[in-house]
Amino acid sequence: MSERELTYGEAVKEAIAEEMRRDPRVFLIGEDVAEAGHPFKTLVGLVQEFGTDRIIDTPISEPGYAGIGVGAAMTGMRPVVDVMFGDFITLTMDQMVNQAAKAHYMSGGKIKVPIVFRTTLGATRRSAAQHSQSLHAWVSHIPGLKVALPSGPYEAKGLMKTAIRDDSPVVIFEDKMMYRVKGPVPEGDYTIPFGVAEVKRAGRDITIVATSSMVPVSLGAAKLLEDAGISAEVIDPRTTWPLDKQTLIDSAKKTSRALVVDEGYERYGVTAEIAAVIADGAFYHLDAPVKRMGAMDVPVPFSPVLEDLTVPSERTVFEAARALCRR
Amino acid sequence: MPTNVIMPALELAQETGKVLRWMKAPGDTVRKGEPIVEIETDKVTVEIEAPATGILRDVTAREGDIVPVGHTIAIIAAPTDSAAPSSLSPPGSAPSSLSPQGRGQGEGPSGQGSDGRVKASPLARKVAEEHGVDLARIKTATGKIEKADVIAYVEGQKAVATAGNGRGGRLVAASPKARRLAAERGIDLRGLTGSGPGGAVIAVDVPLTLPSPQGGEGVAERVRVAPQVAAGERVGTVWRIMAERMTASWTSAPHFYLVREVNVARLRSWLETARKQTGARITYTDLLVKLVGATLAQHPRVNVSWKDGALERHAEINVGLAVALEDGLVVPVIHRADTLGLQDIAARREELVTRAQAGKLRPADIQGGVFTISNLGMYGVDAFSAIVNPPQAAILAVGRIADRVVPVNGQPAVQPTMVLTLSCDHRALDGARGAQFLGALADLIEEPLTLLV
Numbered sequence A: 001m002s003e004r005e006l007t008y009g010e011a012v013k014e015a016i017a018e019e020m021r022r023d024p025r026v027f028l029i030g031e032d033v034a035e036a037g038h039p040f041k042t043l044v045g046l047v048q049e050f051g052t053d054r055i056i057d058t059p060i061s062e063p064g065y066a067g068i069g070v071g072a073a074m075t076g077m078r079p080v081v082d083v084m085f086g087d088f089i090t091l092t093m094d095q096m097v098n099q100a101a102k103a104h105y106m107s108g109g110k111i112k113v114p115i116v117f118r119t120t121l122g123a124t125r126r127s128a129a130q131h132s133q134s135l136h137a138w139v140s141h142i143p144g145l146k147v148a149l150p151s152g153p154y155e156a157k158g159l160m161k162t163a164i165r166d167d168s169p170v171v172i173f174e175d176k177m178m179y180r181v182k183g184p185v186p187e188g189d190y191t192i193p194f195g196v197a198e199v200k201r202a203g204r205d206i207t208i209v210a211t212s213s214m215v216p217v218s219l220g221a222a223k224l225l226e227d228a229g230i231s232a233e234v235i236d237p238r239t240t241w242p243l244d245k246q247t248l249i250d251s252a253k254k255t256s257r258a259l260v261v262d263e264g265y266e267r268y269g270v271t272a273e274i275a276a277v278i279a280d281g282a283f284y285h286l287d288a289p290v291k292r293m294g295a296m297d298v299p300v301p302f303s304p305v306l307e308d309l310t311v312p313s314e315r316t317v318f319e320a321a322r323a324l325c326r327r
Numbered sequence B: 001m002p003t004n005v006i007m008p009a010l011e012l013a014q015e016t017g018k019v020l021r022w023m024k025a026p027g028d029t030v031r032k033g034e035p036i037v038e039i040e041t042d043k044v045t046v047e048i049e050a051p052a053t054g055i056l057r058d059v060t061a062r063e064g065d066i067v068p069v070g071h072t073i074a075i076i077a078a079p080t081d082s083a084a085p086s087s088l089s090p091p092g093s094a095p096s097s098l099s100p101q102g103r104g105q106g107e108g109p110s111g112q113g114s115d116g117r118v119k120a121s122p123l124a125r126k127v128a129e130e131h132g133v134d135l136a137r138i139k140t141a142t143g144k145i146e147k148a149d150v151i152a153y154v155e156g157q158k159a160v161a162t163a164g165n166g167r168g169g170r171l172v173a174a175s176p177k178a179r180r181l182a183a184e185r186g187i188d189l190r191g192l193t194g195s196g197p198g199g200a201v202i203a204v205d206v207p208l209t210l211p212s213p214q215g216g217e218g219v220a221e222r223v224r225v226a227p228q229v230a231a232g233e234r235v236g237t238v239w240r241i242m243a244e245r246m247t248a249s250w251t252s253a254p255h256f257y258l259v260r261e262v263n264v265a266r267l268r269s270w271l272e273t274a275r276k277q278t279g280a281r282i283t284y285t286d287l288l289v290k291l292v293g294a295t296l297a298q299h300p301r302v303n304v305s306w307k308d309g310a311l312e313r314h315a316e317i318n319v320g321l322a323v324a325l326e327d328g329l330v331v332p333v334i335h336r337a338d339t340l341g342l343q344d345i346a347a348r349r350e351e352l353v354t355r356a357q358a359g360k361l362r363p364a365d366i367q368g369g370v371f372t373i374s375n376l377g378m379y380g381v382d383a384f385s386a387i388v389n390p391p392q393a394a395i396l397a398v399g400r401i402a403d404r405v406v407p408v409n410g411q412p413a414v415q416p417t418m419v420l421t422l423s424c425d426h427r428a429l430d431g432a433r434g435a436q437f438l439g440a441l442a443d444l445i446e447e448p449l450t451l452l453v
Helices: A008-022 A046-050 A062-074 A086-106 A136-140 A153-165 A214-227 A245-255 A270-285 A304-310 A314-324 B122-131 B147-164 B176-185 B217-225 B237-252 B265-278 B284-298 B342-357 B431-446 B448-452
Strands: A005-007 A026-030 A055-057 A078-082 A116-121 A146-148 A170-175 A182-184 A198-201 A206-210 A232-236 A239-241 A258-265 A291-295 B003-006 B016-022 B035-040 B045-049 B054-057 B066-068 B072-077 B255-263 B304-307 B310-313 B319-321 B323-325 B328-330 B371-375 B394-398 B402-408 B411-425
Touching: A005 A008, A005 A153, A008 A026, A008 A046, A008 A153, A008 A170, A008 A182, A026 A062, A046 A055, A062 A078, A062 A086, A086 A116, A086 A136, A086 A170, A116 A153, A136 A146, A136 A170, A136 A239, A136 A258, A136 A270, A146 A153, A153 A170, A153 A182, A198 A214, A206 A214, A206 A245, A206 A270, A206 A314, A214 A232, A214 A258, A214 A314, A232 A245, A245 A258, A245 A270, A258 A270, A258 A314, A270 A291, A270 B176, A291 A314, B035 B072, B122 B147, B237 B328, B255 B402, B255 B431, B265 B284, B265 B342, B265 B411, B265 B431, B265 B448, B284 B319, B284 B342, B284 B371, B284 B394, B284 B431, B284 B448, B319 B342, B323 B342, B394 B431, B411 B431, B431 B448
Parallel strands: A026 A055, A026 A078, A078 A116, A116 A170, A146 A170, A206 A232, A206 A258, A258 A291, B319 B371, B371 B394
Antiparallel strands: A005 A182, A146 A239, A198 A232, B003 B072, B016 B035, B016 B066, B035 B045, B054 B072, B255 B411, B304 B310, B323 B328, B394 B411, B402 B411
16 A cells, blocks of 8 residues: 555645535535635635635635525535634534524425535634634534544545545534644545544553544653553544444543543533533543543634644643543 | 521511510420410510421520521421531621521522511412422522522532432432443442542442452352343343453463263262252252262362462362353352252252343342353253353363263163263363362262262
8 A cells, every 4th residue: 555645734635626526516605715725725626626616715704605505515516615713604604503403404305505615723723712612512512513523634635535435414624733733645436434433542640532633742641651650542433423432431440540632722622521421421430520631611822922822732641641541 | 407496577668576485495306387485576476387397406596586588597307407507696696607507598588578578479380389489488689589599409409418418419420331341240330449530439449350269259249230132133131241351361261171981870869869858959950069069078188179370178068050042051069069969959950040031130149159060951062162160260060961872880771861961161170189079079969879878
């Protein structure tokens, strides 16, 4: 097998391009996606290959083009709707939550909405409070939506292809800080199933459940823990919905301790849901309360020094895990 | 704890009250609600009821004394509170800060209106009723009682109550995993020292009970705790313990096996005689228990365990019986089998098997075994090799009794025989000692009468 490496951004683009070649119903719509190739340069070259009929630039109106996407999906297209920053899903919420997520159910199964909302999460880009949030908990909360969180280039391609082929609305949150990170990505077609967690690193003493941007952070922390004599198991759920509860519970049963790390706001967050799942399923196997780590309870500061403090880091995850293991 | 009797505020502007007459004397036993003292204000004379049941003590206000409202005039001690410290304020002294005992009923506006009724919000009344709290005992700064005041009073009472019994809470602090392990191992959490946060017991603090020299206690608890096997692949606790113990034995005790076929013609006639004589339902197993006990008495060197690199000799001859249950294997013990008669052995065996099958074995039933007999004869098994039941040194596997062709005086003859297989832990026994034991046992089985000589 080839050990070809792509960046996270290239992996996303390759997934979209392959799916557009495979299926003429797939198109992409959003702001600055065509000639500009997206502000994060993730779509450069697509408009040259597919033309402006399938790579569609829109005015700055997220509710408008999100609605176009939902309508197109209802009529049989398979749109990828690009929402530049995850913070902007506040503007597309009605299309996502009340239209896309409900139509299949409320039509008695007659209408499908095979749409992908592609957006971002992640702080520490010095983008200030309105461009730095990780709001995937908002949509993970909604029945009818699937939510994928690729944690590296391999996942970025595989999960995007699964999302485009899925008949349900899917929201993919890409980590905007990872676009330039390289990793092995197979050429050609492969998909990653939704609802299947991946054990990124096996361990005995503590389970660290980490999503998206927090997967590399937690793997780094696991190395530090190893030096401290603690064997950490790191698990990436890959999708917050569907959620692979069993893998998380089984791991917590094995290690007796669990730490959940996610870049979204900690309160009422993804970490809360996952921690509850583990506490419920592994209660009599736990030797410590399930610990959560997420973004601090503040608007993300513009000050770089302060911003870096608001999200979990290798060091803070390491400290929290070590404290849980009481070593 | 003692309850204070205070000078009540019966009117809005009342500052003092006069003790007219004590209806009870110090040392008297009083009942809650019973009038104990008569108080006079500017306008009325009322009888004050005892706020609690107990013994009236520390009566500091004499008849005729004028006492500021809210001050303690006596104490009602619980019958057990012999020398509880008094929290009295001397009559006429300046109002002092609240003492612990005075919480909720000391100084401060009383929440009573001039008509004697308590001023409380409807919600406060409801909450007080739910908690069985007498609103008259709650004092607030404003004189009005709200829900929060009632809750604070209830919490305060709880805090006093728990402080009194010396324990912080209802439960010993322990992690869920530690609780489960302790329950499975039959260990009382209260006896453990926790190394977790705030002294909580965590998994590492729960000692492993298996395999332990005295065996069994944990198993007994387990039998009681979780005897059920769920459908599918799950196994019950008894089964899991069996799996763990057999794995421990098989992977740590080097086994060897000695096999011997014995003629049981005389054993069979002995059984018939014994049944006739006693009328008891004596079985071959009972005879074997008796004979194994006698053989162990002759060969104390087999009555040992390998423990921490040394031989541990056992004084008592306690013979275990492997009993198959729906959900696993247990080994109840017939203690001092060498001293028991056949009838006693049979009775004890029946009792143990019944209890085992009902999942009601007690710790004492499975403690202290030094040797195990496992009989699969009733299943038609000719012979088999058993796994030593740690920390014992040997186990006897008993096959079925069948008519087999054996040479008798150089001629083939058909005789009832049985194959015995002795499994030994080679750390505790060697082949020669095992063989001597098995030989002696075989001799006894073939000629049980030698027991008598």
